[in-house]
Amino acid sequence: MLTDYHLHLQPDGVPEREAERDAWEACGGHLSAEWIGRYAQRAGSRAVDEIAITEHVHRFSEARDWLDNPWWQAEATEDVDAYCDAVCAVGRDLPVILGIEMDWLPGRERDIAGFLEGRPFDIVLGSVHWLDGSAAVDHPEYLAFDTRPAEQVWSDYLEALISAASSGLFDVLAHIDLPKKFGHHFPPHLTGRLEDATRVIAGSGLAVECSSAGLRKQVGEVYPDPDLLAALCRAGVPATLSSDAHAPDGVAADFPTAVAVLKGAGYATITRYRGRVPEQVEI
Numbered sequence: 502m503l504t505d506y507h508l509h510l511q512p513d514g515v516p517e518r519e520a521e522r523d524a525w526e527a528c529g530g531h532l533s534a535e536w537i538g539r540y541a542q543r544a545g546s547r548a549v550d551e552i553a554i555t556e557h558v559h560r561f562s563e564a565r566d567w568l569d570n571p572w573w574q575a576e577a578t579e580d581v582d583a584y585c586d587a588v589c590a591v592g593r594d595l596p597v598i599l600g601i602e603m604d605w606l607p608g609r610e611r612d613i614a615g616f617l618e619g620r621p622f623d624i625v626l627g628s629v630h631w632l633d634g635s636a637a638v639d640h641p642e643y644l645a646f647d648t649r650p651a652e653q654v655w656s657d658y659l660e661a662l663i664s665a666a667s668s669g670l671f672d673v674l675a676h677i678d679l680p681k682k683f684g685h686h687f688p689p690h691l692t693g694r695l696e697d698a699t700r701v702i703a704g705s706g707l708a709v710e711c712s713s714a715g716l717r718k719q720v721g722e723v724y725p726d727p728d729l730l731a732a733l734c735r736a737g738v739p740a741t742l743s744s745d746a747h748a749p750d751g752v753a754a755d756f757p758t759a760v761a762v763l764k765g766a767g768y769a770t771i772t773r774y775r776g777r778v779p780e781q782v783e784i
């Protein structure tokens with residue numbers, strides 16, 4: 502079985518969405534059955550059995566005040582319950598499950614728990630994108646590497662990742678070596694801290710995703726890199742498989758490489774979710 506468990510219905514950023522708007526408007530909107538159905542259709546054509554739509558929490562007005570950052574706040578225009586209803590409705594006919602990509606934001610634990618509570622999510626991704634409102638690890642406009650030494654960024658990121666893993670709020674940690682996106686590779690002397698993170702993740706029961714998205718970024722490799730993924734496999738951490746696509750055409754992009762990396766790291770199964778309950782299925 503193959504899954505793509507990290508998908509967005511639109512690009513990030515107001516001008517970026519404006520540029521693509523015609524695509525979903527022609528289908529009746531980004532929450533229409535036709536638009537979401539296109540993701541499922543593309544998955545089927547690439548031998549992927551099931552997909553999860555995992556919209557960014559920053560898109561929803563409920564999360565607008567969680568981060569003191571103008572880009573984040575301009576993004577927060579959507580209604581989360583309309584989103585949940587739309588994806589669940591499509592999921593009654595197609596192999597589509599409801600997820601969300603939730604940011605880890607220290608101090609917002611209660612807001613995050615409140616947001617998730619009572620909503621019918623099948624899978625919750627946990628992502629560290631922001632170290633604070635002015636320092637992101639993957640946003641070019643607020644890039645932490647522009648204002649902190651690279652080793653500091655990685656060290657701050659690992660601390661945040663360990664806190665996220667310990668929080669009990671998530672099912673899967675997404676793109677866990679994301680700071681390498683623009684080519685800032687992991688500083689070898691922090692290896693001990695990375696091993697600590699691996700131990701915490703293994704003890705938390707979380708899965709990590711093997712994401713093909715990094716192959717299409719400056720770094721040109723999967724998240725996490727093959728050695729780290731193998732270490733996670735040895736530690737007993739389950740895996741998911743994902744593309745992090747932001748349009749139907751990107752579903753399952755570069756999966757032959759990602760699947761080869763997963764298998765090379767030692768994985769024979771990936772994790773499937775229903776109602777946030779994991780189950781191992783053979784790749």
Ligand SMILES: [Zn+2]
Pocket residue numbers: 602628630675676
């Ligand atoms: Zn992300």
Ligand SMILES: [Zn+2]
Pocket residue numbers: 507509602745
């Ligand atoms: Zn994403």
